[in-house]
Amino acid sequence: MPVPPQPLEKLGFLTIGSFDAADPRAGHETTLRVIELGEQLGFDSAWVRHRHLQYGISSPVAVLAAATQRTSRIELGTAVIPLGWENPLRLAEDLATVDVLSGGRLNPGVSVGPPMHWDDVKGALYPDTAELEDFSYGRVARLLALVAGEPASAFAGREGVVEEWSDRVQPQAAGLRDRLWYGGASTGSARWAGEHSMNFLTSSVVKAEDGAAPDFAALQQAQIRAFRAAHPAGDAARVSQGLVVIPTDSATPAQREKYEAYVAARLPRTASPQGPARMLFAPDLIGTAEEIAEQLHAHAGFREVREVAFALPFSFADEDYEQILTDIATRLGPALGWQPRA
Numbered sequence: 193m194p195v196p197p198q199p200l201e202k203l204g205f206l207t208i209g210s211f212d213a214a215d216p217r218a219g220h221e222t223t224l225r226v227i228e229l230g231e232q233l234g235f236d237s238a239w240v241r242h243r244h245l246q247y248g249i250s251s252p253v254a255v256l257a258a259a260t261q262r263t264s265r266i267e268l269g270t271a272v273i274p275l276g277w278e279n280p281l282r283l284a285e286d287l288a289t290v291d292v293l294s295g296g297r298l299n300p301g302v303s304v305g306p307p308m309h310w311d312d313v314k315g316a317l318y319p320d321t322a323e324l325e326d327f328s329y330g331r332v333a334r335l336l337a338l339v340a341g342e343p344a345s346a347f348a349g350r351e352g353v354v355e356e357w358s359d360r361v362q363p364q365a366a367g368l369r370d371r372l373w374y375g376g377a378s379t380g381s382a383r384w385a386g387e388h389s390m391n392f393l394t395s396s397v398v399k400a401e402d403g404a405a406p407d408f409a410a411l412q413q414a415q416i417r418a419f420r421a422a423h424p425a426g427d428a429a430r431v432s433q434g435l436v437v438i439p440t441d442s443a444t445p446a447q448r449e450k451y452e453a454y455v456a457a458r459l460p461r462t463a464s465p466q467g468p469a470r471m472l473f474a475p476d477l478i479g480t481a482e483e484i485a486e487q488l489h490a491h492a493g494f495r496e497v498r499e500v501a502f503a504l505p506f507s508f509a510d511e512d513y514e515q516i517l518t519d520i521a522t523r524l525g526p527a528l529g530w531q532p533r534a
Contacts, residue, residue: 199529202499204237205230205517206271206434209249210507219247220255226504226513227259231266233521234532237299239269239434239501244277245313253286260294265533269299271393271434271501272375275331276307277317284338284361291365298365301373301393303381304331329384332374336388340369373432377471382415386422386429394493395434396474396503400465408462408474412493433497436476436505437484439519447512451478454505476505481523488528 207226211219227238238259240252249255252270259268268290273283291298306327307313314322338344341360348359374385375393379401385392398411416431423429438451455476462475477484488494502520504513521532 198498200498200500200525201530202236202432203521203525203528203530203532204235204239204267204269204432204499204501205520206239206241206501206503207513208241208243208504208506209252209255211247213247220249222510223249223255224259224262225510226517227266227268228262229514229517230521231263233517235266235517235521236499236533237267237269237501239271239299239301241271242273244274244307245309253283253290256298257290257293260290260297264295265297267297267299268294269373269501270301271395272301272303272373274307275302275304275335276310276325276327280331280335281338281344281361284335284344287339288361288363288365288368291368291371292363296365296367298368299371299373299391300368301375302332302335303375304329332390333388336369336372336390339365339372373430376415376419379415379418382419383422386419389424391430391432392416392419393432393434393501396436396476398472398474400470400472406464406472408472409492409494411472412474413496416493416496430499431497432499432501433493434501434503435474435488435491435494436503437488437520437524438476438478438505438516439481439484439524440478441480441519441523443515443519447515450508450512451505454508481519481527484524485527 207223209223230238240249240255242249242252244250256268287298287300304327307317318325338361341364343359344361345359348357350356373391373393374381376382376385377397378399382392394412394415398408398415400406400411419431420427420429440448440451455478458476462473465472477487504516
């Protein structure tokens with residue numbers, strides 16, 4: 193088995209938070225229970241996806257606000273908030289509030305670009321300003337500046353008898369700026385995140401740019417190196433990888449059969465870049481913890497990182513997530529050199 197350059201330091205997981213439209217509370221409660229289980233198992237972080245107009249978490253900041261009151265140690269992240277749907281000033285207030293409630297455990301991940309199905313939603317999202325909205329990296333820069341405490345208003349001081357106004361976002365959350373992540377799939381995004389001293393989230397999707405060969409691990413490795421080359425912290429800059437892993441050590445035969453069918457159905461899309469953007473998907477990793485660890489140790493992208501947020505599969509049952517998370521924490525993590533937090 194190839195030996196990685198260093199043991200895995202931080203182990204996290206990512207969930208989409210699926211729910212039934214007829215009973216949305218149950219799905220949201222399941223997500224919160226999964227986060228609680230992650231803390232009990234010693235995971236370092238729990239992350240939630242962002243799904244607008246779908247049957248997944250549409251408001252991760254609100255869900256994580258609830259999670260702050262049901263956990264005490266585990267870090268809480270978003271992977272990722274698409275800023276095309278957000279006002280950076282209002283989002284900065286929400287993020288700072290949740291970070292304060294969590295005791296400094298929030299790790300917001302963001303991305304830019306026009307909202308998906310833009311032509312279908314722009315009339316509801318930006319009825320008066322759709323053609324004027326800026327979906328470039330400038331939107332991230334605005335959020336970074338506001339979270340860091342740069343002025344948001346030209347006025348500060350007392351008005352009337354009791355009202356005190358600040359010219360900065362309130363509350364100010366110490367350290368939050370340093371815990372902002374950019375979720376990117378291209379080399380350009382990786383470099384931009386590094387140049388702006390962000391952390392970098394890389395997942396199971398990358399862009400095969402400029403006719404690059406469809407070698408997912410090599411492309412991911414190159415993007416991580418481009419990020420660190422541009423970052424003031426260099427090799428110490430934080431990168432988290434988010435592949436889909438499904439350990440089967442304690443799975444029942446029925447669970448293994450279901451998991452294998454899920455992975456097989458998704459495998460064809462990994463053979464070549466997909467669509468005009470040439471998006472390349474990583475194969476899901478399934479097997480015993482030892483087998484998955486061997487594949488990860490040989491993975492060029494994984495060998496560049498010291499922390500991960502393994503993605504949970506979509507639409508599995510509660511008992512499946514419990515089994516997968518337990519095997520990750522008790523078998524796969526230790527096989528990667530990680531130790532659970534007390």
